[in-house]
Amino acid sequence: MDDGLSPARDTIEVTFTYERALWRRAMTGWWQSVIPPEPFIKRAITWAVIWFGLLIVTLGIAAFDLTPFYTVAGLVGAGVMVSSFAYLQRTRMGRFWDNVGRHWDRAGPTHVRFDATGLEIRDDVSERRLTWAAIDAVKAVKGGTVFRSGISMLVVPDEALPDGVSPTDFRALVTGWRAQ
Amino acid sequence: MSESENGAIEFTPSFPPALEKQAAQLPLRGRSWLWNLMWLPLMLLFLLALNISDRMGSDDWFFMAGIGTGLAIVFLWAMVEVYANGRYLSTLTAEAREKAEPIRFRFTPKRFVLELSNARTEYLWSAIDEIAKLRGGTGLRIAAMVYAVADEDLPEGLDGDTFRARLNAWRDAA
Numbered sequence: 001m002d003d004g005l006s007p008a009r010d011t012i013e014v015t016f017t018y019e020r021a022l023w024r025r026a027m028t029g030w031w032q033s034v035i036p037p038e039p040f041i042k043r044a045i046t047w048a049v050i051w052f053g054l055l056i057v058t059l060g061i062a063a064f065d066l067t068p069f070y071t072v073a074g075l076v077g078a079g080v081m082v083s084s085f086a087y088l089q090r091t092r093m094g095r096f097w098d099n100v101g102r103h104w105d106r107a108g109p110t111h112v113r114f115d116a117t118g119l120e121i122r123d124d125v126s127e128r129r130l131t132w133a134a135i136d137a138v139k140a141v142k143g144g145t146v147f148r149s150g151i152s153m154l155v156v157p158d159e160a161l162p163d164g165v166s167p168t169d170f171r172a173l174v175t176g177w178r179a180q
Numbered sequence: 181m182s183e184s185e186n187g188a189i190e191f192t193p194s195f196p197p198a199l200e201k202q203a204a205q206l207p208l209r210g211r212s213w214l215w216n217l218m219w220l221p222l223m224l225l226f227l228l229a230l231n232i233s234d235r236m237g238s239d240d241w242f243f244m245a246g247i248g249t250g251l252a253i254v255f256l257w258a259m260v261e262v263y264a265n266g267r268y269l270s271t272l273t274a275e276a277r278e279k280a281e282p283i284r285f286r287f288t289p290k291r292f293v294l295e296l297s298n299a300r301t302e303y304l305w306s307a308i309d310e311i312a313k314l315r316g317g318t319g320l321r322i323a324a325m326v327y328a329v330a331d332e333d334l335p336e337g338l339d340g341d342t343f344r345a346r347l348n349a350w351r352d353a354a
Binding site: 034035066069070071072073074075076077078079080081082084085092095096099100102103104106107124125126127128129130131133134136149150151152153 | 207208209222242243244245246247248249250251252253254255258265268269272273275276277279280296298299300301302303304306307309321322323324325
């Protein structure tokens with residue numbers, strides 16, 4: 001970052017507009033900053049146990065002279081329920097993003113100024129000032145950086161960063177400010 | 181703030197959990213309950229399957245029981261997940277609030293101001309997407325965020341309906 005030509009930055013200013021796809025990803029990142037995903041090996045073991053359990057049940061059924069197709073029936077039932085929930089969740093979140101998007105149509109572009117004391121977030125309808133103590137988590141997502149304060153979320157798209165500041169540089173700066 | 185503070189309403193919010201729960205639903209609203217009718221065809225299909233399996237022989241009750249068990253397991257699992265996530269979120273909110281205390285809400289003819297120990301937010305009335313009547317309070321929705329105001333937190337002499345009427349008047353004027 002300090003290449004000898006430009007002095008070390010003590011502020012970063014960005015301006016950006018709402019972008020549904022990035023906000024969607026940011027929401028996932030936001031959630032993962034609350035509940036980190038289980039490591040791959042743990043998930044693999046969990047699924048292995050589930051399938052093994054199903055096998056045991058099937059063998060158990062067979063021991064009572066019943067057809068193993070009952071396990072298939074169980075899987076069909078589970079599949080129907082999983083797809084219903086997936087469908088509900090999709091439409092639910094679709095409404096959520098519609099509602100959120102309508103707000104940004106009115107709020108216009110967001111300007112954020114970061115410095116050692118905190119963040120200043122401004123748009124056409126609001127003004128927020130947060131100290132770094134109000135930021136609970138900072139998380140990198142594809143195309144942006146997510147800041148979480150309680151349950152509220154701020155997304156800074158990588159494209160909005162000033163020339164010569166990579167997303168990694170930006171997050172390093174933020175880490176430094178938060179540590180102060 | 182330089183503008184006149186005439187009619188400003190200021191208090192410390194208490195965020196009762198029952199009100200918070202209603203408020204959390206606001207960003208997801210916007211579809212009529214009639215949509216629930218879409219489950220009807222699925223039910224009919226299920227009954228049809230039951231009828232067909234009935235004709236195939238008595239053992240097929242086991243088959244339906246298998247499907248039912250599958251449905252029930254996933255349903256229970258989903259309920260546990262929803263409950264656990266809800267608990268996570270409320271803990272998170274509680275922690276963030278504890279850190280941000282003291283919290284003050286101020287409503288003026290021009291803005292809604294939130295004063296926290298670690299943050300300060302000013303919303304112009306045009307920022308407020310929705311002023312919703314909830315059971316025992318009011319929900320102010322700004323994009324995905326909802327601030328719940330309990331009627332019992334309002335200054336003396338001000339009830340929920342009067343409060344909302346005043347906010348709506350300010351918002352309409354903005």
